[in-house]
Amino acid sequence: MTIEIRGLTKVFQGRVRALAEVTLSVPGGVFGLFGAAGAGKSTLLRILAGLVHPTSGKVELDGRELVGPVGRDVGLQTVGYVPQAPGRYPDLTVPEYLNYVGLSRGLHDRALRRRRISEVVELVGLAEVAHRNMAEFGGELLRRVAVAAALITDPRLLVIDELPARFTPDERASLWELAAALGEERMVMVSSRRMDDGLLRVCGGMAVLADGRVAYHADGDRLP
Numbered sequence: 001m002t003i004e005i006r007g008l009t010k011v012f013q014g015r016v017r018a019l020a021e022v023t024l025s026v027p028g029g030v031f032g033l034f035g036a037a038g039a040g041k042s043t044l045l046r047i048l049a050g051l052v053h054p055t056s057g058k059v060e061l062d063g064r065e066l067v068g069p070v071g072r073d074v075g076l077q078t079v080g081y082v083p084q085a086p087g088r089y090p091d092l093t094v095p096e097y098l099n100y101v102g103l104s105r106g107l108h109d110r111a112l113r114r115r116r117i118s119e120v121v122e123l124v125g126l127a128e129v130a131h132r133n134m135a136e137f138g139g140e141l142l143r144r145v146a147v148a149a150a151l152i153t154d155p156r157l158l159v160i161d162e163l164p165a166r167f168t169p170d171e172r173a174s175l176w177e178l179a180a181a182l183g184e185e186r187m188v189m190v191s192s193r194r195m196d197d198g199l200l201r202v203c204g205g206m207a208v209l210a211d212g213r214v215a216y217h218a219d220g221d222r223l224p
């Protein structure tokens with residue numbers, strides 16, 4: 001699995017250039033996208049998720065167009081997106097919430113939806129708390145719920161935007177381990193302002209964005 005990002009440029013409102021000719025080759029496993037606030041990380045991840053359209057450039061996933069001038073060749077179900085601030089969650093248990101997410105993402109077959117729900121609950125390590133109301137959950141558990149929701153369509157690419165700053169080092173480490181486990185079966189792109197050790201340890205490749213450009217790019221053997 002590889003993603004080829006070619007000459008990706010995004011200009012908002014004709015004047016804010018968030019990305020400028022970004023070209024990157026992203027291997028499978030976990031890929032870290034680093035950079036200061038405003039560097040363009042979220043914009044790049046949102047383009048991959050199909051939420052923002054690039055001004056120019058294209059992205060291919062295993063040789064098929066994911067993003068480009070002629071639209072998407074690969075369906076949106078192929079990419080799961082975990083936003084920076086997932087927002088408020090309804091007063092539901094995890095399976096009830098995921099049932100709603102599954103329906104809204106087109107999983108109309110009840111048996112298939114149920115199977116996916118139990119698979120993702122297991123995958124993200126929520127099996128033991130799945131019967132509880134999510135209103136009782138703290139930040140890390142809610143982040144796992146957001147990852148489970150993004151995995152419901154069994155996407156080949158999972159993009160995880162910045163963890164909230166309030167997360168403790170232990171919570172961060174535990175979520176990077178989750179990213180590593182998920183990266184064995186699919187591509188996982190994670191963005192972070194901080195280059196913390198726990199994340200670098202699980203990354204098979206990384207890039208640093210600065211002012212919308214690739215300032216540094218490394219794969220496996222050359223990771224810092």
Ligand SMILES: Nc1ncnc2c1ncn2[C@@H]1O[C@H](COP(=O)(O)OP(=O)(O)OP(=O)(O)O)[C@@H](O)[C@H]1O
Binds near residue numbers: 013017039041
């Ligand atoms: N919808 C938008 N409209 C206008 N400008 C935007 C929009 N989204 C992002 N920008 C601008 O694009 C630039 C890159 O923002 P982006 O959110 O991609 O950076 P980032 O690296 O993710 O930053 P952070 O770490 O703060 O999330 C910034 O100058 C930002 O203000």
